[in-house]
Amino acid sequence: MIDTYKDKGLRKRLIDELTHKGINDKKVIAAMLKVPRHFFMHTDFRTHAYQDKAFRIAEGQTISQPYTVAFQTQLLQIEKGNKVLEIGTGSGYQASILVEMGAKLITIERNEILYENATKLLHKLGYNATCVLGDGSLGCANEAPFDKIIVTAGAPVVPKALIEQLKVGGILVIPVGDESVQKMHSIIKKSKNNYEEIILNDFSFVPLIGEQAW
Numbered sequence: 001m002i003d004t005y006k007d008k009g010l011r012k013r014l015i016d017e018l019t020h021k022g023i024n025d026k027k028v029i030a031a032m033l034k035v036p037r038h039f040f041m042h043t044d045f046r047t048h049a050y051q052d053k054a055f056r057i058a059e060g061q062t063i064s065q066p067y068t069v070a071f072q073t074q075l076l077q078i079e080k081g082n083k084v085l086e087i088g089t090g091s092g093y094q095a096s097i098l099v100e101m102g103a104k105l106i107t108i109e110r111n112e113i114l115y116e117n118a119t120k121l122l123h124k125l126g127y128n129a130t131c132v133l134g135d136g137s138l139g140c141a142n143e144a145p146f147d148k149i150i151v152t153a154g155a156p157v158v159p160k161a162l163i164e165q166l167k168v169g170g171i172l173v174i175p176v177g178d179e180s181v182q183k184m185h186s187i188i189k190k191s192k193n194n195y196e197e198i199i200l201n202d203f204s205f206v207p208l209i210g211e212q213a214w
């Protein structure tokens with residue numbers, strides 16, 4: 001896998017575009033400048049990897065738009081050593097950004113082929129994430145509690161299990177809405193039974209499919 005000067009230049013241009021769109025977290029910007037997005041995409045789309053667009057991966061799923069990855073990651077306020085759960089491993093790109101930022105990452109994917117592909121790729125690239133095959137709408141009870149949880153598929157409601165598995169002071173970032181459009185929710189757990197929910201911009205994700213989802 002090669003990351004050429006041209007790739008690096010295109011990546012820099014993309015990140016500049018994201019900063020113009022309001023992304024300002026230096027740690028997010030540094031990680032996105034470092035990780036070659038084209039490694040996570042089908043070779044047919046290689047030349048498009050540094051456009052601010054979502055693209056098809058295998059199994060009818062998508063690698064999220066770079067702006068969406070940056071927006072969600074910025075909301076998480078990742079600190080080095082944070083224990084983070086990602087729901088929807090997909091290509092593994094978002095996972096690599098979180099690991100690059102120093103998160104101890106558990107990432108869960110329901111589709112077996114995507115799980116296998118991403119596990120192999122993350123390992124090959126040296127991104128030390130724990131990959132799990134399963135229904136992330138139930139969280140990952142045996143690894144809980146988490147400092148941060150990110151859901152990268154659209155949910156009809158916030159799954160209760162995810163709030164339960166968040167530490168007090170932790171943040172859950174999740175798109176919630178119908179199957180075509182969702183609003184980004186940022187939920188901060190204030191105490192065991194109390195949380196603050198901030199509802200932000202519209203996004204369009206593939207559906208979160210599972211017991212506490214569609």
Ligand code: SAM
Nearest residue numbers: 063088090091093094109110136152208209210
């Ligand atoms: N984060 C990914 C990336 O960086 O490429 C993009 C994820 S894609 C938009 C959404 C992923 O969520 C799909 O791979 C889909 O199979 C997965 N998914 C949907 N429902 C899920 C569930 N209940 N548990 C785990 N993964 C799920």
